[in-house]
């Protein structure tokens with residue numbers, strides 16, 4: 439019963455932590471040579487991983503992330519090098535296997551330094567695939583990562599899953615406010631807010647604009663024009679007035695969160711909250727973090743091609759495909775800087791100092807070797 443409640447909580451209230459015990463889990467019948475996969479201690483992630491790994495024999499090492507999923511916890515510094523080092527040292531995994539290699543989830547790249555884990559534990563670490571459903575193929579093909587395993591996607595299923603998980607509390611809050619202050623509109627609100635949700639996330643790719651708030655602005659404009667027209671034809675008050683106003687408000691709620699839900703978009707809300715001085719919400723830190731300073735333009739990511747040692751870490755870890763490796767020089771090349779979401783994974787994994795987050799000089803124009811956001 440408790441497990442089912444935790445699953446429902448994880449599905450619909452993902453903004454809040456849902457911790458599971460840390461430590462070692464056996465999937466199938468793992469032995470001394472079986473792979474060791476590391477993950478966070480968000481209950482839903484562990485359940486989904488177990489399902490994706492059914493039929494395999496692996497060790498699952500659950501590290502402390504404050505009960506938050508890998509991507510959010512790494513971005514907010516909850517899932518970090520210390521979490522992984524501590525899991526290796528305290529779980530007893532060293533006595534269970536004869537090899538010394540762990541497989542890390544690549545979305546932990548902004549928080550877990552692979553070099554620091556190696557240094558602190560003498561264990562090797564390598565990146566697995568981004569999506570759990572690719573782990574089986576990754577293991578069967580001798581731990582080879584193809585391009586699809588390195589990069590994030592935002593498919594219809596993924597967007598409905600993440601949007602529902604993060605926006606349901608806002609939906610519920612709206613319902614509670616109507617129930618309290620105007621119960622006659624409650625059913626109307628529930629229907630309109632649901633329709634607006636489905637429309638926004640299903641039609642996302644067709645709505646103009648790069649950022650969530652801009653997309654919301656276009657939809658809201660269309661709704662407001664519709665409202666003006668219906669008001670014109672109903673001088674005594676349009677019967678659609680409340681529905682359209684509810685839809686506009688909800689679309690803005692959904693749009694303002696989109697940057698935090700879509701892994702290929704930079705967050706809109708987090709840098710805004712940081713500008714307001716909000717230090718953190720739950721386990722996700724905002725004010726003063728490198729990520730929000732990058733997003734607010736107080737810092738810039740810089741890349742010095744001359745210092746690059748060609749280790750490939752940036753290429754391997756960037757979930758957006760910003761980097762590629764040069765064929766002649768073997769050094770990294772900034773191939774698609776516009777895709778950068780300032781997750782800072784490349785910054786943490788670059789050991790040569792070629793990538794840095796420098797205080798931004800606003801008098802200096804953007805050059806070829808800088809990532810400006």
Ligand code: SF4
Nearest residue numbers: 746747749750752788
């Ligand atoms: S920029 Fe840094 S992380 Fe990327 S290949 Fe060069 S040394 Fe490695």
Ligand code: SF4
Nearest residue numbers: 756778779781782784
């Ligand atoms: S280039 Fe941007 S998106 Fe890619 S890892 Fe670096 S900070 Fe993250």
